[in-house]
Amino acid sequence: MAKYPKPAEGTWTQHYPQLGTEPVSYSDCISPEFYEAERKAIFERAWLQVGRVEQLTRNGSYFTRDIAVANTSLIIVRGLDGEVRAFHNICRHRGNKLVWQDYPREEVSGSARQFVCKYHGWKYDLDGACVFAQQEGEFFDFDKANFGLVPVHCDVWAGFIFVNLDREPRQSLHEFLGAMITTMEGYPFDEMTQRFFYRAPVGSNWKIYMDAFQEFYHAPVLHARQLPGTIGAMAQELGFEALHYQLDGPHRVVSTSGQRPGAVPDDALKQSEIVFRSGLFGPWETPDLGALPAGLNPGRADPDQWGLDSFQIWPNFVILIWQPGWYLTYHYWPTSYNTHVFDGNLYFVPSKTPRERLAREHAAATFKEYGLQDGNTLEATQIMLESRVVDRFPLNDQEILCRHLHQVAAEWVEAYQKELAQ
Numbered sequence: 001m002a003k004y005p006k007p008a009e010g011t012w013t014q015h016y017p018q019l020g021t022e023p024v025s026y027s028d029c030i031s032p033e034f035y036e037a038e039r040k041a042i043f044e045r046a047w048l049q050v051g052r053v054e055q056l057t058r059n060g061s062y063f064t065r066d067i068a069v070a071n072t073s074l075i076i077v078r079g080l081d082g083e084v085r086a087f088h089n090i091c092r093h094r095g096n097k098l099v100w101q102d103y104p105r106e107e108v109s110g111s112a113r114q115f116v117c118k119y120h121g122w123k124y125d126l127d128g129a130c131v132f133a134q135q136e137g138e139f140f141d142f143d144k145a146n147f148g149l150v151p152v153h154c155d156v157w158a159g160f161i162f163v164n165l166d167r168e169p170r171q172s173l174h175e176f177l178g179a180m181i182t183t184m185e186g187y188p189f190d191e192m193t194q195r196f197f198y199r200a201p202v203g204s205n206w207k208i209y210m211d212a213f214q215e216f217y218h219a220p221v222l223h224a225r226q227l228p229g230t231i232g233a234m235a236q237e238l239g240f241e242a243l244h245y246q247l248d249g250p251h252r253v254v255s256t257s258g259q260r261p262g263a264v265p266d267d268a269l270k271q272s273e274i275v276f277r278s279g280l281f282g283p284w285e286t287p288d289l290g291a292l293p294a295g296l297n298p299g300r301a302d303p304d305q306w307g308l309d310s311f312q313i314w315p316n317f318v319i320l321i322w323q324p325g326w327y328l329t330y331h332y333w334p335t336s337y338n339t340h341v342f343d344g345n346l347y348f349v350p351s352k353t354p355r356e357r358l359a360r361e362h363a364a365a366t367f368k369e370y371g372l373q374d375g376n377t378l379e380a381t382q383i384m385l386e387s388r389v390v391d392r393f394p395l396n397d398q399e400i401l402c403r404h405l406h407q408v409a410a411e412w413v414e415a416y417q418k419e420l421a422q
């Protein structure tokens with residue numbers, strides 16, 4: 001098979017015969033039993049992206065990350081030796097959550113030389129060792145060296161911090177990410193430190209939202225009203241076709257064409273876009289990032305056409321690189337079979353002038369507008385899937401990534417269940 005199969009003949013989907021072309025069951029989005037299996041089979045086995053190294057600016061910087069789907073909270077900390085480590089956020093004495101401030105269910109961040117439990121004052125070094133137990137002599141056969149924090153596998157790729165909750169990860173992070181993702185290396189993620197952050201609880205299964213952001217077939221219809229005047233109707237007439245789709249192991253990418261600032265006539269723009277010189281594709285004034293890594297624009301589309309790559313990193317993490325020099329990440333954190341929490345982060349090279357800042361704010365507001373429109377359909381879909389009136393749904397060639405996601409979820413659950421049975 002060609003490295004970047006382009007469907008000169010046939011379809012994208014037919015280039016991956018394992019996907020099949022039949023209608024797809026969405027019972028994996030409405031089943032409490034399947035969700036319970038996903039927790040163990042997927043979220044306690046896959047590498048999960050939990051933060052960026054820029055969040056740990058100094059030795060001693062830390063943040064907590066609550067992972068409801070795995071029923072735990074983690075501490076991610078840069079030790080005094082500069083290493084990034086992860087621990088379960090539980091005190092070894094009587095199980096208190098170790099690091100939190102006013103509300104035990106809220107994530108926190110800060111900087112520390114030691115972690116001290118609020119309950120009875122046990123202390124832990126940043127590498128997890130228990131270094132103080134209150135009235136140590138009152139315990140029985142006690143050696144505090146045996147009561148360090150419970151470590152979690154933690155590794156960093158391109159500044160993205162990942163954890164793995166498995167006892168022994170089946171693959172290193174690098175192997176897990178595979179060639180399609182790791183050839184993004186060299187993209188200047190570390191220079192894009194101006195961050196805008198959205199978090200929203202969503203009343204749908206996590207895969208329903210992933211589907212909404214991994215196909216653009218809906219865009220000319222659902223988002224038609226974002227476009228001024230008759231442009232929306234024209235967009236619907238034209239429909240949507242991606243530049244490129246590619247699968248690699250459990251991961252996926254879609255590339256689309258994009259608007260070039262200046263190439264779009266004013267009457268196809270909103271007034272605010274003209275004023276702020278910015279839109280969905282980002283600020284019109286773009287930073288010079290130099291040569292981009294080989295992993296971007298994987299279909300080798302004409303660079304004047306290429307607009308974005310949306311890398312869907314199994315299971316619940318997305319990196320979306322925009323041609324105009326910035327990137328987005330999404331996370332879909334399950335909280336039950338029919339709810340999840342969506343995180344959206346926008347990252348830019350820091351603005352130097354108020355005008356640049358406003359252009360970034362405008363891009364962030366535009367992203368939220370689109371996200372809210374997408375979000376609306378998710379609950380509506382979940383409600384009716386749960387009616388169970390219809391189970392199997394036809395997915396077209398532009399929905400190849402949705403087909404793949406549900407297949408990978410099924411495969412991981414099946415592999416887990418097989419192991420359990422043995």
Ligand code: FES
Nearest residue numbers: 091093094117120
């Ligand atoms: S529970 Fe932490 S010191 Fe007692």
Ligand SMILES: [Fe+2]
Nearest residue numbers: 212219370374
């Ligand atoms: Fe959308």
